[in-house]
Amino acid sequence: MPEQTTSGPEVHQPVQVRPIGYVVTDYARPQDAPPQATENYRDTGRVVVYDQFAGGLSGLENCPHIWLLTWLHSQGEDEASALTCVPRGLAMTGEHRGVFSTRSPNRPSRLGMSLVRVVDIVGNVIHFHGVDLVNGTPVLDIKPWVRSTDIPPDLAG
């Protein structure tokens, strides 16, 4: 590998992302929320999309599953700045892993990905199954789940 692999642009300044809405759930505290949306499809939540972004929802009625890209606002600064954590699967041994090899909500970006099932869309409110988010969590983006894009081609069978 040439030496320049690790050179490149200066460290980028923080980028600004404007929330397009927020979620309404029954969970007030991170420690009470289930760890993954796909493990909790019994539970129902809502996304309230701000009026000025509601025009982006057309066609979503044809998307049975969607990604909610969120800002995990309730993670503390200390939790977000740690670069290692003990993943759930290693809780017995207490082994640490780098955060980028885990789905821990404690990560520098504070970005969350929740895969939920759309139940109904009423105006600018999306009702969904699959809750792992704290009430009031800002939603930064919504994308449809697409099989060809979201399963590795070498595992798609």
Add this chain to the structure above:
Amino acid sequence: MPEQTTSGPEVHQPVQVRPIGYVVTDYARPQDAPPQATENYRDTGRVVVYDQFAGGLSGLENCPHIWLLTWLHSQGEDEASALTCVPRGLAMTGEHRGVFSTRSPNRPSRLGMSLVRVVDIVGNVIHFHGVDLVNGTPVLDIKPWVRSTDIPPDLAG
């Protein structure tokens, strides 16, 4: 549904997300880059992780596929602010859809999700297959692809 479904917190201020690195690819312009990483596993790119975040990479050698959450910096302000677009599949008819029902890179958040295959990790550089990103795109987060989290349970079979 109670009336308060659409009430709630004020519109959130933009959140700040600090890039943890950037990608190196052969594509200088958005119009030249393939539309989806999973459609271009023949092509190789690199993620250069800034030194101060390299500690978050431990364990990633056990993750064959990873998500790159990126900031699509080369999308213009006009492109990013439009709430509808013509999806690739509708190019023949020119029909518009809301951006949240498409995977278009032109979206208010400018957030991208690329599912790539890890080839090698050398220090703070991840070599991967599956390129849909323009050279220099900031990387905001890296997460392992996990079958139970990233396939809807009702479609997992």
